[in-house]
Amino acid sequence: MRARKKKHWVNKEDQRPLDIIVEGIKQAFILLFTFDREVLGITWLSLKVSGTATLISLFIGVSVGTVVALTQFPGRKFVVSLINTGMGLPPVVVGLFVTIFLWRNGPLGFLEILYTPTAIIIAQAVIATPIVMGISLAAIQNLPANLRLQILALGATRFQMVWILVKEAKLPLLAAVMAGFGGVISEVGASIMVGGNIKGYSRVLTTATVMETGKGNFDIAMALGIILLLLSFIVNAILTHIQQRERPR
Amino acid sequence: MNAEKSILEIRNLQVKRGGVSVLNIPHLDIPEGKVMSLIGPNGAGKSTLLLALSRLLKSVQGDIVFRGQTIDKNHSLFAYRRKIAMVFQEPLLFDTTVFENVASGLNIRGTQHDEIRQVVADCLERFGIGHLAGRSARKLSGGEAQRTSLARAFATKPEIVFLDEPFSSLDPPTRESLTEDLERILRETGTTTIMATHDQIEALRLSDQIAVMNQGKIAQIGTPEQVMNQPVDEFVASFVGMETVFSGRVTKTHNGTFITSVSGREVEAVGALKPGEKIVCFIRPENVVLSTNSAEAKTSARNVFACKIVRIVPMGFFHRVQLDCGFPLVAYITNQSLENLLLKEGDSIFASFKATAVHVVRKE
Helix, strand or coil: CHHHHHHHCCCHHHCCHHHHHHHHHHHHHHHHHCCCHHHHHHHHHHHHHHHHHHHHHHHHHHHHHHHHHHCCCCCHHHHHHHHHHHCCCCHHHHHHHHHHHHCCCCCCHHHCCCCCHHHHHHHHHHHHHHHHHHHHHHHHHCCCHHHHHHHHHCCCCHHHHHHHHHHHCHHHHHHHHHHHHHHHHCCCHHHHHHHCCCCCCCCCHHHHHHHHHHHCCHHHHHHHHHHHHHHHHHHHHHHHHHHCCCCCC | CCCCCEEEEEEEEEEEECCEEEEEEEEEEEECCCEEEEECCCCCCHHHHHHHHCCCCCCEEEEEEECCEECCCCHHHHHHHCCEEEECCCCCCCCCEHHHHHHHHHHHCCCCHHHHHHHHHHHHHHCCCHHHCCCEHHHCCHHHHHHHHHHHHHHCCCCEEEEECCCCCCCHHHHHHHHHHHHHHHHHHCCEEEEECCCHHHHHHHCCEEEEEECCEEEEEECHHHHHHCCCCHHHHHHCCCCEEEEEEEEEEECCEEEEEECCEEEEEECCCCCCCEEEEEECHHHCEEECCCCCCCCCCCEEEEEEEEEEEECCCEEEEEEECCCEEEEEEEHHHHHHHCCCCCCEEEEEECHHHEEEEECC
16 A cells, blocks of 8 residues: 555645645545555444444434333433433543543453454444434424324233334434434544554544544545545435425324 | 113213312213213313323223223223224324224234225225325325324224314314214214314214313213203303303293393293292393384294394304393394394394293202
């Protein structure tokens, strides 16, 4: 990779800023369309890590969110505001706490998973779970108040009722998944702290972009950036499509 | 208790919300195979009663007895819910096809697919939405959606159907055709039905019995004729459209008729009452006749008063004429009569009504 780069990228100190951008975009597309192994590897790892984290947050977030939405208990308001606060957890704070927990002498140090993709999955799941939980909670609560009664009047058991409600909220729940995924795929603080940005092992799109930019390798950084933008665009396009759909009567 | 068999009996039903009693029904029997309407103003407790009867409401005190069995929180509640159906004011359809919506009650019960297909197809036809089977519930008009909701309720062949103002958010023509279809289906199936409505015409048309509710209580229950013509108190009378209400004391009695004095004018009415009794009288506006002739003209109407027209309000096909005869009186006259008599506000005129048109309630 180094060798090939030299060919295109001779003396960047002599170039003007505009040339850096134009050249960067050109190189980025070359890297993208020649399916550069390193770029592909990083993208694949990002998808795998963030996808797994989102899946974990989906299970925990939707079930807890649904239970909180459907039950009354003392301190419920406090729990709801806690979840809503969690929707805006700063990734570096999450990274800090996950690092402390996974540190050699930390409570979960025996697992020896700090600076591995697993650690990134854990940190990202911690970030995404409150997001999915908060949106699921709102989604279930926003269903018509009488819908629960209507389902019970149709003879449903409690379990059937909850299942039908979750199915009815499937569009906002899908939005929750998208928001969770969008949040973690673009997150950099926690990933770099608990993953360590180890080349070919725990390097993901965002951490790689940070590093390559720091090194002045704008072509790779821009290729990675374009991929991130593309992913973000796809997520938002699907979200918009969902939001624009009509609700049933 | 009625001679008819009761499918549902209510004993000492009480619902409190925030310490305030919102429903208090000591006793109510629902006869099997009949249609009962609950009418009353907003907040009278109609919807609350339906939810309590369908056992969808928590914190209900009292007993609900279904076919002789008290419904408790455990097994019998679930079994009971599978024998009833509920239709709300909003269609509350699921985000799927019309067919799947109508099939949902059967799917919940784990009915065989072949049977579901047959029953649902039949039900869709009945409610005139067979052609919509494959359509998404999202793309239905208000009337179609409510038809789907009704079909969904009837698909499980419930023993009791609860309808909570099912037509109130529909426009008049849609409401008309849906009421017609529901009437036919209720007649065909003979399903026991309890319907909350604030539309008296709807109630009169569909029901065998009408219960008038006010402030969480049943003010009167009876056949439509009984409720419309013999209201038990002021509230029921004004709710069923007896516009003129006045109270007085019996002054003289004679041969089954009596005279009561109202603001210095003597009104004659029918009833076996004793002098000195306090009463409330109601007169339907359609029973008041207006004439420009003198009071001496021969008429069988026992009550003729000279009065002044206070206000004339157009009501579509007729006019509502507010009169002052020493006491306020309301009359309905057709637009034609208004033109022929050349009536206008401030005119002097004679108003008459028969002694038998005065409905009397004793005041304790």
